[in-house]
Amino acid sequence: MSRPVRDILAECMRRERVGLVRPLWHDFVATNDEACEQVRLRADHLTRLLASYGLTIVQTEDARAPETPPDTIYRCALEDGTAERVIRRAGDGWEVVKVAGGVETVEQSFMLDRAAINAGLVLTDAPEAKSISGLGRQLAALVEIFRVHAQGMAK
Structure with missing residues (x-):
């Protein structure tokens, strides 16, 4: 099962910012979804910035239409x-x-x-x-x- 693009982007942004740290993203989501949501909101911001330059993030293994931020x-x-x-x-x-x-x-x-x-x-x-x-x-x-x-x- 594929994950939402915003969740993947949020995980990548967290990893870029603080490195590969514990709890890993899937454990982080399970224990502190509120903190994860703050990172997801930053991912939404990046998605909007990219869109303002005509760029869109899509999952290549999945044929779904690109997601729009909430x-x-x-x-x-x-x-x-x-x-x-x-x-x-x-x-x-x-x-x-x-x-x-x-x-x-x-x-x-x-x-x-x-x-x-x-x-x-x-x-x-x-x-x-x-x-x-x-x-x-x-x-x-x-x-x-x-x-x-x-x-x-x-x-």
Whole structure:
């Protein structure tokens, strides 16, 4: 059975970064899938960067169509350890989601152009910036979207 391309790429990226270390990838996945997901998200980032140059990674022993990275570009545990925050593509825009106890709560939905305008309001000290609920989280999400080159992700 073949493995997903993103998982293979993540394993290779981990190995390139830290060498052949224990736990080996298959053991790492079995014992700490959350940490593996962080490496997979980096692999998704690399896949998007390669795609921006017209490159695609495919498995040669498998005739499946090339995989596209999932809609989630960021996932991290919150400071208190009881929940996690997710940034993901949602239709034409983006969502910041809190996941606690397996329940997802969309904290914010926004479009990139609106977030960029909001960033301009902050930079110019416009008074209306103070009235935008969740602006700091929105701008932090915007930074992550651009950091991992996800702004051009297919809708």
